[in-house]
Each structure stands twice: as structure tokens, then as C-alpha cells.
Amino acid sequence: MATTVTSKGQVTIPKPVREHLGIVPGSKVEFRCAADGSIVIEKADTREPSRFAKLVGIVGPGLSTEEIMAITRGD
Template sequence: MSTTVTIKGQVTIPKSVRDHLGIVPGSRVDFRRTADGHIVIEPATPAPSSRFAQLRGHAGEGMATEEIMALTRGEP
């Protein structure tokens, strides 16, 4: 597979590679050089989740208002 580098140094990762690596819009990737000089692309290690991560996509019953407020304040 090959792709073209834009004037900004950007490339499009082929769909089959994105699918294989589980890369979706917004994903971060790492590039590393192997001992023999090859470059490997791999999904970046996810950043530690924030205290707000538990709330993402949550719209139903579950946490009470006071629990949510304590979470956003960083209280135990």
C-alpha cells in the first residue's frame, strides 16, 4: 500500500490499516523506529481517564446529582 504526503506532511492511513489497528477519527497513533530502521505505526496508549470519563455518554439514571457534583469536584 502507498499513499501521498501532502504539503503539510499529512497522509491518509488506508482504510484496511485503520480497521486492522482499530483507528477511528480522533484516535492517536505512535510512530516508532525498530532496530533495523523500519517505522512502525500503532495505536497510542490511551491517556489516563479523567474524573469526567465516567459521565461521558451517560444520559440515563444512575448517579445522583450530589454524586456527580462530588465527582466533578474531585471529592472521594
Template sequence: MATTVTAKGQVTIPKRVRDLLGIVPGSQVDFRRTADGSVVLTRADQERPASRFEKLRGHAGKGLDTDAIMALTRGET
């Protein structure tokens, strides 16, 4: 997807990219340069939700048996 830079250095982020990242008017974005020199656009104002594995990090909690832990791991709850 290509876009044109205006005289003020502004660009329009393509709708497919805005939809993918959940960018709406007022959203903050961040541009980061990677090791290979390319630039990556990310949402800067939104915390990424914890994965189901990050939610289990630490301990399983009191009262969970093996079946309940496995169901959580598989995303069945």
C-alpha cells in the same frame, strides 16, 4: 499500500490499516523506529487486552481445581 504525503506532511492511513488497528476519528497513533530502521505505526490511546495467559499470571485463585485451570488456559470459558 502506498500513500502520498501532502505539502503539510500529512498522509491518509489506508482503510485496511485503520480497520486492522481500530483507528477511528480522534484516535491517537504512535510512530516508532525499529532497530532495522523501519517505522511501525501503533494505536497510542488504547491498552491492549490481556491475553488469557496474562489473566492467569500469579495464582489460580481460591476454589479452582485442575480441570477449571486447564479450561481457562485453553480459552474454553
């Protein structure tokens, strides 16, 4: 299936592809490069991440075990 790119860089996703992926007006799609160099289009996962998932990785490495033990012992 071929489609034409507009001057704004837009393309129309063919109806059979939209139906197969469940894409409806307002849906979000993701494009990614596959290992073989091809481009894959997928319906984006729009579920809201949990409140805990949003916090992953924002605190930093934290204290080492030795540092925690020193604080605990009052060193």
C-alpha cells in the same frame, strides 16, 4: 500500500490499516523506529496513567541509608 504526503506533511492511513489497528476519528497513533530501521505505526495507549505512575522519578535520589540512620540516631 502507498500513500501520498501532502504539502502539510499529512498522509491518509489506508482503510485496511485503520481497521486492523482499530483507528477511528479522534484516535491517537504513535510512530517509532524499529531496530531494523523500519517505522512502525501503532494505535497509542490513551489510558490515563495511575496517580502513582505520574509521581515516579520526580523526587530525586533521596537520602542514603547512612544519612537516614544518622538522622534517626540524632547524629
